Structures are given as structure tokens and as C-alpha cells.
Amino acid sequence: MPKEVVLPELAESVVEGEILRWLVNEGDFLKKDQPFVEVMTDKVTVELPSPYEGVLLQKLVKEGQVVPVHAPIALIAEPGEVAAAVGDQKPAPAPSLQAQEERSIVEPGQVAEDDGASLSLFKPDNKPEQVKNPFVKAAPLAVSGPSTATVQAHGRVIAVPAARKLARELGLDIAQIPGSGPNGRVRVEDVKAYAEQTSRATPPAAAPSAPERAAPLLGLAPVQYKTPKGYEGLETRVPLRGLRRAIAQQMMASHLYTVRTLSVDEVDMTELVALRNRLKPEAEAQGVRLSYLPFIFKAVAVALKKFPALNSSLDEARQEVVLKHYVNIGMAVAAENGLIVPVVRDVERKSLLQIAREVGDLAEKARSGKLAPEEVSGSTFSITNIGSIGALFSFPIINVPDAAILGVHSIQKRPVVGENDEIVVRQMMYLSLSFDHRLVDGAEAARFTKEVIRLLEKPERLFLEAL
Template identity: 40%
Template sequence: MAVSFKLPDIGEGIHEAEVVRWLVQEGDQVREFDPLVEVQTDKALVELPSPLSGQVREIKAKAGELARVGEVLVILGEAEAVQEQADRAEVISAPILTAGRVLATPAVRQLARDLMIDIRLVSGSGAAGRVTKEDLLAHQRAQQEQRLSDAERAEESCRSTAEESVRSQALPSIDTMTPTTTRVPLRGLRRTIAERMTKAAFTAPHVTSIDEVDMTELVSLRRRMNKLLEPSGQKITYLPFLLKALLIALKEHPYLNAQLDDERGEIVLRSDYNIGIAIDTPDGLIVPVLKGAERRSLLELATEIGRLIELAKRRALAVEEMRGGTITISNMGPLGGLFATPILNYPEVAILGVHAMQEKAVVYQGEIAIRTMMYLSLSFDHRVIDGAEAVRFTNRIKRLLEHPDLLVLEMG
């Protein structure tokens, strides 16, 4: 018996997906639930497993092609059976395994919780990729070794970069007289980003408000906190402080934590605070959503941010972790640059851009002083938010960041 394995309806209004990579070849024998193919949807990278044990007869959709829901991806057949014609093949839809769902026993899942390990970050060595107890313990050891060797790798990287620079200066020049052109298909995540940016730019009238913040006191506070955290091996970045300031300001300015329902002509004020965090990955911009941010402490925010960043860079985010955002923060500080005007993550009505901190000579308390300064840029939907409201909102964030003792007092 032959089986036509079709692209299933993955939900979320998705009608097509790009075939990213086949994990099998024609003629291979597979077992039920073995991974067959990775497809890229508008939301996440999805792995589709085999619905039966048998042989891969014919791959219909090649890597790099777009497939619509209901189109045949591959023909499978039982190894012992005689191959039937494709037009008589039985149709089976694929069970969906996103990266957020892994195979593991309840006992192993409980052990992962006890060890405070995100089981989705663990590579399974068991049957069909099942995560075992040994996998968890090996992952824990690797994390410990990683922390110990980070400093050594950083030093080696600097040394290698210097040596490479010396070697490159000695190389002969390359003849570049003949121009070449490369065409790259607009596919996968890049295509999704292009569509969303176009919709946001041509749907919501964007306005951007920019302000400068004195981060000197917060730099000092963070340094003291990290000193206290050294024995535990934890470290806190500036992003949790920024999130706390953002949350306090959102509660006082609810129209920034809203959406515009164009069809019904209504502004939807959200009572939950789900912060999208724009992350630059090798595959493009990904925005996981940190949910229930207002209920988390600084350390809990730091831990959750780290987890989401790691999952995003591994393309291992579950669909649920990429939807439901109420406002987005884009931290461009590590990349440098003075400031930018970010585009809304539609249908949200505001996005906060955070930029690089720089030491500057400024007037402070009537004298010239060296202070650590940073630009904030707030892009907002002018249909929902007026300029005065946006400025009051950023002023509130600015005051909290410039007076971190006040920020800590108001966390509540």
C-alpha cells in the first residue's frame, strides 16, 4: 500500500510553507514517528514525522519549494508491499512536531524541571529522538563546562582574530574586475519578515519619538547586583531593568499596551503584559513573546529572556511562544549605532527601540561631566496614540531608568 503524505493544516491561518530540508532520501526505510522533513511556516520551523513504518518511495516537494496545505510532500509505502500507483494512494495527514514538543517520559520531564533545564534544549539520544535521563545529565554537565570555558574561548578568539588580520595583510590582492550577480530566493523567514514589515508600514501611520537617557546610575546599580550574584554564577543584563521600567509606564499609559481592531473599528486595551523581544539570529529577525512579564522578578526576567534567546537562535521556539504580544522592545544596543526608527510589530501599536550606551560630556547638575548616555526611540501608531501621550510615556521610562532606586521601589 502506498501513502500520499500531504502538508497538513497547521493552523494559525497558514496556507503554505517552505520545504527547508529533507531528513530522509528516496529509498530510505523509516519508522513511525521518525522525522521526515522540516518546513518553515510564518510562525516557526516545524518538523513533520512519518505516519507509518515503511519506505520513502518518492519525494514530491523539493527543498526550497513552497507547498500549499493539502499538496503531496512524499509518497511512502510499506516495505513488504508491492508499490501501487500514486493516484490510488491512501492520503494521510502529518502529525505535527514543533520544536517545542519533545519525546520524553513523565519521569524524565520531572527530572528536567527539578534540574531547571528546558527539555527542548536537550538533544535526545533515544528512539525517535526521545530524551533520556542520561541526556539531561550530559546537558547539565555541558552547561557547567560552558560557563567555565567562556573566558578561555573569548581569549582564544581575540588571539585568532589578530593572527588572521596579520595573515590577510600578507595575501595578494584578488582580481575583482569581472562583476558577478547572485540571486537569492525570498523564502522562509526572510519572506515572512518582508510581508509583515510591508503590512505594518502601509497599514499603520508611523511616528517616532526619540529621547536621550542618562544611564550612569543604572550602570552602577547593575554592576553592584552582578557582584552579589557572582557566587551563584548568574548575571543580569540591562534588558530586565528596561522591561521593568516599560511595564510600570504601560500600567500608567494603557493605550500603549493595545491593538487596533480595524474590522470592528475598536481600540483593544490589553490587561495582560506580553512583551515581544526582537532577536537578531543568523536566519533573520525573530520576536518571541515573554508572557506575564509583570509577575516576574528581575532575576526571573533575566532567566526567561536568556531561555527565549537561546531557543530563537536554535530555531526551536514553539508557535505559542511567538504570538500574543502586546508591545515589542528592540534592543539594538549591542550592535551599535546612534539610534533608529523601528517598524511596528503589527497589530501592536508601539515598539520601543533601545540603543547603544556611550560615555559623553554633558551638563550635569550645572557642570560638565562624563555620563553614560543612551537613546530611546518609540515608534507608535498615530491612529491610536497622540504625540503628547507618547512623549509622556517615554518621559516616565526615562525617569525610572535615570533613578533606578525609584525603579526598584515601584516594582511592587
């Protein structure tokens, strides 16, 4: 019987992917682990390896189509099965996000089969367990029962993930929403109906809470562009796809879910420029290109340990501030198709040369489209080096869920008033810190920037600071 291939979970928090390009044709023979389709998520673009050996019987989705995680995307059959499968089977199209999510839900105490091995799909924290082969979809189980809200044994309401996410976005308590699905499971339609009922019941004069104020933003109709009269036929329309679509979604999330504030300062880089010039030949002898970024990364890591609020995230669902005791710095890289943010992990534990080597390797992978999913996730703070292309100043957009991003700009010779009131020429650079004011106060942001400046202006301090 032909095997169904599904879109795997390519990275943490990724819920969908866009089929960019099929690498093989229907009827082609595939070896196990042979790349057969290129998929774009909001994290990374990857070529998926075939989980089976056999013939690509049918592509279930087209190029450019966005499908949810765990949705079937292809059928693979053994060579002897091809003729019978073509005549007998007409696969259904990829299901909607809600339908697929409902199929993947397993009630407490039930198990699903995967490659003949029985395994529970739920851990105590109610998160799906990572199966051995992420391409293999667990068989859906038939459930039935009354259409009333049901709570699982560990106290969590039974609901499809899409419904739980929508309720969280609308600021609704999912425990209060009656479920119409099997066993009282809460579905997307239940959340929408409850939200509409609640809005009608709320008196117009009542002051809305923060989540209720945010809800209309999510429900705004998309803006439709109209060609100016007299310019018909003089425009080209390009589908919003691939990396550009992912960037647009990430920027909208940053706009809607952070309270951005900007703090600007300048740093005298004269001594750092001299130090880098002295160390550059030694780094090159070890095959490493030493830019200014490793020094900035190291200074930021030291400063984050002293000002942990800038190394945090906000878990809105649980109303908790997550303080991170590790430093993973995302760096914005301008690739051919758009902006990508690979992550240098555990910066506080690495030497300047190690950081420099990783910065170079990740930047090259980003430009060539060869980043792995784990290389673009898990950042705790971000840096954008807009100065590398000559920009003097910018207002960086926060890479959610990070609390802040630091923009570093062009190093330029400028006249500065010295300690004895003399005019001297120094190598100066602007720093622009964009931070989420829900997590970081203005005074703390300013002190953080001053600590970064203190370390960069006397770079030998980087070798004295304990992390």
C-alpha cells in the same frame, strides 16, 4: 493504503509554509514522531515529526516550494504497501491555496472523519477546531447546490478563507458578494469580480474611502530589477527564500498596515549601570547573565500598565481596538539568517532574574534555530536592542500587530549639564519609540517614554511599583 501527510497549522495566523529541507529520502523508513522535513513560516522554522510509522513513499512538494496550511506534502505507506502503491498511485501535486481551502470547508451540520472519530470542524465562532493530530487531513465532502449567496445558521456568509481575507483587504462587505461556488459559497474569483464591478460603478469624482485607497497598493505590480548596461554577468541572483522571505513579508505588512510615527528621547543610565554592576555577581552565582534588558523589560511592563494604548492591537476586520491585560514582550534577535522576534510572556509577573534567564534562553534558541512556534507569537509590545552592536540611533519597524516598538541604543558617556549648572559626565542612552498613530497619540507616546525614563533613571522604583 498510503496515508497523506499535510502541512499542519504551526502557529496562530500562519497560512502557509516553505519547505526548506527534506531530512529523509523517498524509500526511507520513518518512525513515528521522527523529524522528516524542515519547514519555514513567517513565525518560525521547525522540523516536522512524522505522524505515522512507515516508508516515505513520495515527496509531494520540492524544497523551496511554498504551500498552504493543510496542503498535502508527502505520502507515507506501511512497508507491505510500498510495492503496490508505487505501481498504482500517482499523487496529484499540491493544490493551490484556494483549492485546498475550498476542500477544507465543511457546511453547517456536516462532520469530517479523523482517525475514525467523528468531530465537528466548526465552533460557534466559526473557527476550525484544532484536531488531535494536525497532520491528518479531514476528508473533503461533496457539496452541491445553487450558485447563490448562502448564510450559515449563525449568520455568517459561507466563503472560502482566502476570499474572506481578500474581501477584508479590499474593504468589501462579503455579505454583498454573490457566490458562485457550491451552495452559494463565495470564492476568490467572486471577490475579484465584485471588486472590479464596484470600481467601474464608482464615479471618478467620488472621494474613495480608506480601504478603497489602500486596495491599489495591494495590487501593485512587483518591481523588476534590470541589470545596468555593461554590467551583465557581474551579478549573482539568490532566491528570496526562507527567513529572508518571511522578514520581507513582515516588513511589507508593517509598512502597509500601520501609520508609523517616531518619538525620540534620552535617558540617564548612570544609576542603572551602577546597580547592574552590583547585582551582576549575584546573578552569575545563580547561573544567570544579567544584562540591561531585564531592567528595560520591567520598566516597559510597568509603563504599559499605565498607558494601555501602547499595549493594544487593531482588529481592522471588526473595527475594534483590542486592549490587552497582559504584557508579552517580543525582543528582536539578530540570527545568522536574519531577524527573529521571540517573545517573553507575562513579563509583569516575573522577577528580574526570571526575565534575564528567559532572555538568554530565547536568544540562544533563536540563533540556533530551535525556537518553538509558541515562542515567536503572541507579543503585545516589542523591544529591539540595536545598541548591543553599537548603533547610536534608529527608527524601529513595528512588529505587527503590536502597536509600538521601543529601540534601545548604545550607552555612552556624555557631558551633561547638572542641577547646579555644572558639567558632569553621565551614562546616556537614546530611546526611539516607533508607534502606530492610529492607536497611540503623540502625547501619550511621549508620556509613556517619560515613564520608562523615570523608572530607569531611579531603578529602585522598579521594586516599589505594583503591577
